[in-house]
Amino acid sequence: MSETKSVIDVCIAGTGSYVPERILSNEELAAKVDTSDEWIVTRTGIKERRIAAEGQFTSHLATNAARKALEQAGLAAEDIELIIVATITPDTPTPATACHVQKALGASKAVAFDISAACSGFLYAMKISKRLISDGAFKNALIIGAEKLSSVTNWSDRSTCVLFGDGAGAAVLRRAEPGEGSIVATEMGTDGSLTHLLEIPGGGTACPITSENVNDNLQTLSMLGKEVFKHAVNRMKEAAEKVIERAGWQPEDIACVIPHQANLRIIDAIADRLAVPNERVFVNLHKYGNTSAAAVAIALDEANRTGVFKRGDKIVLVVFGAGLTWAAAAIEW
Numbered sequence: 001m002s003e004t005k006s007v008i009d010v011c012i013a014g015t016g017s018y019v020p021e022r023i024l025s026n027e028e029l030a031a032k033v034d035t036s037d038e039w040i041v042t043r044t045g046i047k048e049r050r051i052a053a054e055g056q057f058t059s060h061l062a063t064n065a066a067r068k069a070l071e072q073a074g075l076a077a078e079d080i081e082l083i084i085v086a087t088i089t090p091d092t093p094t095p096a097t098a099c100h101v102q103k104a105l106g107a108s109k110a111v112a113f114d115i116s117a118a119c120s121g122f123l124y125a126m127k128i129s130k131r132l133i134s135d136g137a138f139k140n141a142l143i144i145g146a147e148k149l150s151s152v153t154n155w156s157d158r159s160t161c162v163l164f165g166d167g168a169g170a171a172v173l174r175r176a177e178p179g180e181g182s183i184v185a186t187e188m189g190t191d192g193s194l195t196h197l198l199e200i201p202g203g204g205t206a207c208p209i210t211s212e213n214v215n216d217n218l219q220t221l222s223m224l225g226k227e228v229f230k231h232a233v234n235r236m237k238e239a240a241e242k243v244i245e246r247a248g249w250q251p252e253d254i255a256c257v258i259p260h261q262a263n264l265r266i267i268d269a270i271a272d273r274l275a276v277p278n279e280r281v282f283v284n285l286h287k288y289g290n291t292s293a294a295a296v297a298i299a300l301d302e303a304n305r306t307g308v309f310k311r312g313d314k315i316v317l318v319v320f321g322a323g324l325t326w327a328a329a330a331i332e333w
């Protein structure tokens with residue numbers, strides 16, 4: 001689904017992120033399942049990931065990230081008109097995690113809801129809120145990617161448990177003033193014929209958790225990694241190319257590409273196919289692993305706060321996840 005020209009430009013006024021304190025290293029995992037630091041680093045690039053404390057829910061991670069984004073944007077929680085949380089690990093099936101975040105922040109004027117698009121959720125939320133702001137429905141929005149994937153990880157499955165981590169990233173979007181940067185182009189897509197490649201099969205109406213199947217790990221993530229890998233590279237390349245073309249940019253114009261943080265080999269393949277040098281591609285998955293909807297949001301915040309790009313720079317975000325889903329955004333900062 002592509003973009004048509006917006007009436008009002010929308011900018012990112014602030015970003016924030018939060019990861020739990022507890023670090024789970026590859027070495028610790030290797031003591032529990034049949035894996036090694038060498039295998040994990042060579043195949044994925046991941047060195048360690050963060051694990052939320054007991055009693056620390058997705059909404060807590062989200063709220064911490066949101067507070068930092070609001071502070072950077074110079075907006076009070078009461079000023080926020082829309083909150084979207086992208087997550088596949090909500091605090092509760094209902095109400096939405098965004099409602100818990102609204103309460104914790106005291107953002108009493110905000111309309112709040114969740115979206116479920118796995119790793120693509122943050123950019124889906126960006127496109128939805130950009131459109132709602134540019135159409136004049138809201139003046140601003142707080143979008144958050146937040147996950148407690150440790151709660152849906154099968155800790156005895158070495159093919160998945162080494163990949164995932166917990167964390168949250170947030171951004172405040174608002175109408176851009178003249179001369180400010182803006183979200184120039186967005187793209188998102190879905191291929192529902194490939195739902196089986198990456199799923200949490202149990203816990204919904206298709207396969208409720210019962211006393212008979214409770215020990216079958218149906219409530220955890222399962223993935224056909226090789227297949228997902230192939231689609232991830234192709235779809236992310238196509239989505240990034242579309243927003244770059246729509247923005248009227250050349251690869252050499254791009255100061256920074258921020259891809260979904262799932263696998264360093266996927267990231268390298270995309271950089272190669274987009275003809276963007278590796279040093280202009282932001283990577284932090286060695287520290288956090290794959291945090292699904294949070295990953296690109298945490299990376300955006302880290303890149304922003306460490307001065308990887310500056311005002312006026314052209315940056316591209318591109319993501320991929322279960323669904324299968326994918327999305328990209330071209331942003332002039």
Ligand code: ACO
Nearest residue numbers: 035039118119158159162225226228229262263292321322
């Ligand atoms: N430690 C040691 N060996 C392992 C491990 C492990 N942790 N995991 C798998 N292996 C073994 C396998 O059993 C297999 O052994 P075999 O050859 O004897 O059968 C071998 O290593 C190779 O396994 P593959 O699955 O083929 O390994 P691959 O190189 O494909 O890497 C990985 C697996 C890392 C999962 C990769 O396929 C990948 O990153 N896929 C994409 C994931 C992704 O992008 N997800 C995005 C969305 S996530 C979301 O939406 C929540």
